[in-house]
Structure formats: C-alpha cells, structure tokens
Amino acid sequence: MIVIKAQGLTKVYNPDTVPVHALRSVDLEVHQGEFTAIVGPSGSGKTTLLNILGGLDRPTAGKVWINGTDISTLSENKLIDFRRDHIGFVFQSYNLIPVLTARENAEFVMLLQKWPRAERLARTEQLLREVGLADKMDYRPSQLSGGQQQRVAVVRALAPKPRFILADEPTANLDSVSTRNLLDIMARLNEEERVTFLFSTHDQRVIERARRVVTLEDGKIVADETFDR
Amino acid sequence: METLIVLAWRNIWRNKRRTLITAASIFFAVLLSTLMVSIQKGAWDRMEENVVNYYFGYVQIHAKGYWQDRSLDLTFAAVDSLLQLPQWVSGVAVAVPRIESFALAAHADNTTGVMVVGIDPVREHEMTRLRERMVAGTYFDHVREPALLLADGVAQRLNATVGDTVVLLSQGYHGVNAAGKYAVKGLVHFASPDLNRQMVYLPLAVARYFYGADSLLTSIALKVTDKDKVPQVLAQLRQQLDTTRYEVMDWHEMMPELVEARAVDTAGNYLMLLILYLIVSFGIFGTILMMTAERTYEFGVLLAIGMKRIQLSVEVWLEILFIALLGTLAGFVASFPVVYYFHRHPIDFSSSKEIAETYAQFGFEPIFPAAFEPFVFLSQALVVLCITTLLALYPFWKIARLDPVKAMRH
Numbered sequence A: 001m002i003v004i005k006a007q008g009l010t011k012v013y014n015p016d017t018v019p020v021h022a023l024r025s026v027d028l029e030v031h032q033g034e035f036t037a038i039v040g041p042s043g044s045g046k047t048t049l050l051n052i053l054g055g056l057d058r059p060t061a062g063k064v065w066i067n068g069t070d071i072s073t074l075s076e077n078k079l080i081d082f083r084r085d086h087i088g089f090v091f092q093s094y095n096l097i098p099v100l101t102a103r104e105n106a107e108f109v110m111l112l113q114k115w116p117r118a119e120r121l122a123r124t125e126q127l128l129r130e131v132g133l134a135d136k137m138d139y140r141p142s143q144l145s146g147g148q149q150q151r152v153a154v155v156r157a158l159a160p161k162p163r164f165i166l167a168d169e170p171t172a173n174l175d176s177v178s179t180r181n182l183l184d185i186m187a188r189l190n191e192e193e194r195v196t197f198l199f200s201t202h203d204q205r206v207i208e209r210a211r212r213v214v215t216l217e218d219g220k221i222v223a224d225e226t227f228d229r
Numbered sequence B: 001m002e003t004l005i006v007l008a009w010r011n012i013w014r015n016k017r018r019t020l021i022t023a024a025s026i027f028f029a030v031l032l033s034t035l036m037v038s039i040q041k042g043a044w045d046r047m048e049e050n051v052v053n054y055y056f057g058y059v060q061i062h063a064k065g066y067w068q069d070r071s072l073d074l075t076f077a078a079v080d081s082l083l084q085l086p087q088w089v090s091g092v093a094v095a096v097p098r099i100e101s102f103a104l105a106a107h108a109d110n111t112t113g114v115m116v117v118g119i120d121p122v123r124e125h126e127m128t129r130l131r132e133r134m135v136a137g138t139y140f141d142h143v144r145e146p147a148l149l150l151a152d153g154v155a156q157r158l159n160a161t162v163g164d165t166v167v168l169l170s171q172g173y174h175g176v177n178a179a180g181k182y183a184v185k186g187l188v189h190f191a192s193p194d195l196n197r198q199m200v201y202l203p204l205a206v207a208r209y210f211y212g213a214d215s216l217l218t219s220i221a222l223k224v225t226d227k228d229k230v231p232q233v234l235a236q237l238r239q240q241l242d243t244t245r246y247e248v249m250d251w252h253e254m255m256p257e258l259v260e261a262r263a264v265d266t267a268g269n270y271l272m273l274l275i276l277y278l279i280v281s282f283g284i285f286g287t288i289l290m291m292t293a294e295r296t297y298e299f300g301v302l303l304a305i306g307m308k309r310i311q312l313s314v315e316v317w318l319e320i321l322f323i324a325l326l327g328t329l330a331g332f333v334a335s336f337p338v339v340y341y342f343h344r345h346p347i348d349f350s351s352s353k354e355i356a357e358t359y360a361q362f363g364f365e366p367i368f369p370a371a372f373e374p375f376v377f378l379s380q381a382l383v384v385l386c387i388t389t390l391l392a393l394y395p396f397w398k399i400a401r402l403d404p405v406k407a408m409r410h
C-alpha cells in the first residue's frame, strides 16, 4: 500500500528576489512499512522534501498524496489536524519541550489527540521501556543525553501510531554509539510496529542501515536503490 | 486546557529572575496606584466631610434665589412645618435653622470680614457637633444670650480671646444698619481652613435682632440619617415644598467649585496613573517580547508536531497572566497594610507652617489620610491585570503568523 505519493514536486524559494531551486520535479512513492533514507549533501533539498511531504511547507508545483488524500486541497487548519493525526515528526535537535519530563514529552502528541489517559500512559511507558529509558521517565530533557532525547522524540512521534514518521537528520548531533543505538531502535520499531520511517541523513553509517536509499542532488533524485537487509 | 496550564506554570519558572522582576514591577504598580488613589480620595473625602459635617450639611433649604445672591432680603419665615421637617420627611434627622450674612468684625485695631450665623444652639450642635469643637470658653446656654463664638482663625486675626468684646458691623434686613457689641464666649476650631477664618456664631434671637430680621431665616440645614439617602430627601422635599418659594440644594449644588476642583484633581491623578501604567506596560511588554523571541524554535516544533496555534497562544498568554496574577495578587495583599497604615497615620504636614498655609489656600487642612476602601484596591488591581492581559495578546498575533518551517531553520 502506498502511504506517500509525490509527483512533480518543485520548490523555489524567494522566487521574486534570488530564486533558489531547492527541489526540481521530484517524484516519489513510499509504501507501508518502508525504512527509507533520503540522502544527499548539505543543501541538496532533503529538509525541503521532508517538510513538503509532511505538510509543513507547500510546494511551488506538484502534489502530495498521503493515504490517497491530496494534501494541497486541505485548508490550513485541516492540514494541521491531518499532520497531527497521521504524521510523526522527529527533528535534528531540540525536539522536546524543556519543561516536561521524558514521559510527558512522549505522551504529548497523544494528549493533543485526546487519547484516554490510561492508554496513553500504558503505551508511552511501554515504548520508553523499549527504547531503554525505563529509569529516565521522570527526567527533564536537560537531564538526558542527546541520544536519549532523540529516543524520546522517536517515542513521541510513534506513540499515537501515525501512518509514517518523518525524521530529518535525527542523528546529526549524535556520537556514533548513540547513532547506532537510535537506528537499532528505529529499525526494531519499524519491524514491530510496522510503522513507515522516512529519514534524511548524510551519514554513511546511517545510510548503510536503510533498506531503501533515495539520493538527492541539487534538488533532483539521482538514485533510488533498494537493499535487502 | 489542563496541559496548557501545567505548561504555562512550569514555563514561567524557566527564567525565575525575569518572572520575579516582571511580577515585582506589577506588584509595585498595583501598590503605588492603590496608594495614590487611596490618598487622593481620602484627602478629598476628608475635605468634603470637613465642610459638610462642620457646617453646610448635606442638604439645605433656602428662599428661592437665596444661594445665588446670599442676600438677607431673600429670607423666609421660620414656620413650624419647616422646623419640624424630620416628622414628615423620612431620612431627615434634624432641621437646623440659621440666619447668616457677612459682616465686618472689629476688635481693638483689627478688623476682618466674617460670616455671622445665628443658630439654635441645641439643634446646631446636634448636626455639626459645634459644642465639641470648642477650644476655649463655653458654649451658648440659650437662644437669647448676647454673646458670640469665634472660629479660632477669626480670633487670631482679631487678636481677640474669650472675654474680649468684638464689634460687628453689617447691613441688615432691607438695608438697615446692623451694629452690635458682643462678648466672646468661646472659640471654636474648624478643620477646614476656609471655615476657620470666617465663622462667627450668635444665638438665633440675638442674630435676628442684630440683622433686624425678626422671626426670619436664611436657611435650614438638614442633618440626614444616612449620606446615601440624600437623593431621596431631595426628591421628597422638592415634591412637597412650594418650589416657587423655596429652593432645596444638596452640597454639590451649593459648592460647585469644590466638586469641580475635586474632579480636576482626580483627573490629574489619573494622568499620573496613566503614566505609571504606561511605564509598567513597557516593562511587561519587554518580557513578552523576549519570551516569544527566544522560544521561536520551540514554538516551531510545537506547531509542527500538531499543537494548534490557538493552544500555543493561550499557553503563552497564560504564562503572562500567571506572572500578572502573581504581581497583582501580591500587590493587592501588600496594599492592605500599607494603605491601612496611611489610613490610621495620615501624612501630616501641619508641623510645617509653609506647607500648611499652601494647602490652606486650597481649603485643605495639611493632613492626608488614605481612604481605606476595598473598591479602590480592587479597581487598581483589576486595571493592572487588564493591561497586562491585553499586552499578552501580542503572542496571539505573533504565533498566528509564525511559520514552523522558518522558525526551525536556525
């Protein structure tokens, strides 16, 4: 089943002053359960692509369907709800709300989606335990390492069972141990929860873990390879 | 909503110092404005009370047109129905008959312009507590006693004291010459400087004889049972008295200058308050600006993961509201003892002759007690709270136009 379908995505920043062509007619299909990396050098358009696929930004041209819904037809408010209910986000850093504990951060999106309290607690606790944070649930982000913070962010994105998770360079600020650790966790959750992961990176060690690698260069897809791992 | 409250509460303690400084500025604004308004109100209330309770009364009845001309020719007969007003008008405790006019008072080489008032000693005391205001000598024993009481300001000008003889010269009823010589029986002190420099009392019958106005009155002052009943008393009197012959006035109408002066002074006071509020507002606004600016990235993340703009705006607004509430409540609570202190221990300039005289020119005694009224506390606290809450609308505007993608591009 296709979860994300993008057709002819083009993004031009500052069209009136100094136009920057961040994306040039990108076509992409992502299926349920994929574990896919968008790779490419800095400035190749990875963030722009993920933002548009996640409905955070609108393309200059082209369309995105998520589960068959053309998100360009959604109003601003509908899009916000749609995003909240169907897409999980993990950003490069400072993902978490500093004044909330790991547990509270983890359940934040579920809270916004108004899950019943018991279910919310059970699910976030189980996930936090799975990512190895059983003893850190009541810590604030400032008391956690960068890798631990990213794990909480992954749990937060995953907890409400979104269609897919978009992670923009989730390991960019992590050391190699934490990077491996986070990828292990993402890969395992991808298997166990059958949740689709689409993440960007320019880290070779991360690329090696992906089952599909889409390479962007100068706003164009220059390679799209699948590996059996 | 519960989450938003928790978030807001925890967020304000992220920068403890800033929160406390902002709350402190609100605290001082509330305290200062409450104190300012209380003292201003207290001083005017006291001033009004001094003229109303010491002499004018809340309501007076005159012959029609009297108050305009203050002429002895506009007098009226002291009929029983008027003297027995309390029996047929509810809210009136005592009807105090008077005959009053201006005269020249002389003692030795000194002269001064005075107001000579003929009074019924018993009724006058019932309304104005005149007997208790004696500072020397004794009060009148009866209506026919040929003696006078001087306000101590008058006595000072005349350099007269108890036992001395004072000469009064005036124009009586229908222009007859009025002249008399009376022994000073006592001195009275008025808090109102205006009254203190011009009041001279004679027993009613003696004054009538002096003015050549037998059985006539210029006014009947009314003691009301309750200040708030004044409008009802006025209405009743205007309905029941022959308004082609009599005029009924409350003290506002009798002393429009006083009412006006108070209004002008109050307006000036509000201007000061406005400036105070403005200064505090800038401080609060600075905090709000910093708070929103330094958290742009965080706001971007929150919007991206699905928090609604309105939720985020309300959250930030709550933070400011909490800080405002903190400052306002503390200021409100602290105002009580402070204002109460100044209520019990009025600011007193009477030891400084210069200041005292300056205020005397404006009819004030140099003592400024603070009014201790819950309304003042509440209104000042509310005003500051409202301003803060309004300022807190800025985050709504800011968040409404925040683009998460831009916010997170650092």
Ligand SMILES: Nc1ncnc2c1ncn2[C@@H]1O[C@H](COP(=O)(O)OP(=O)(O)O)[C@@H](O)[C@H]1O
Pocket: A013, A014, A020, A021, A022, A040, A041, A042, A043, A044, A045, A046, A047, A048, A049, B406, B409
């Ligand atoms: N908001 C923006 N305004 C102008 N140019 C932008 C903006 N965002 C990205 N760009 C430009 O678009 C290109 C692609 O950027 P980005 O998608 O961030 O690439 P990547 O994530 O692969 O580093 C870059 O040249 C970048 O400078």
Ligand SMILES: [Mg+2]
Pocket: A046, A047, A048, A168, A169
């Ligand atoms: Mg990027």
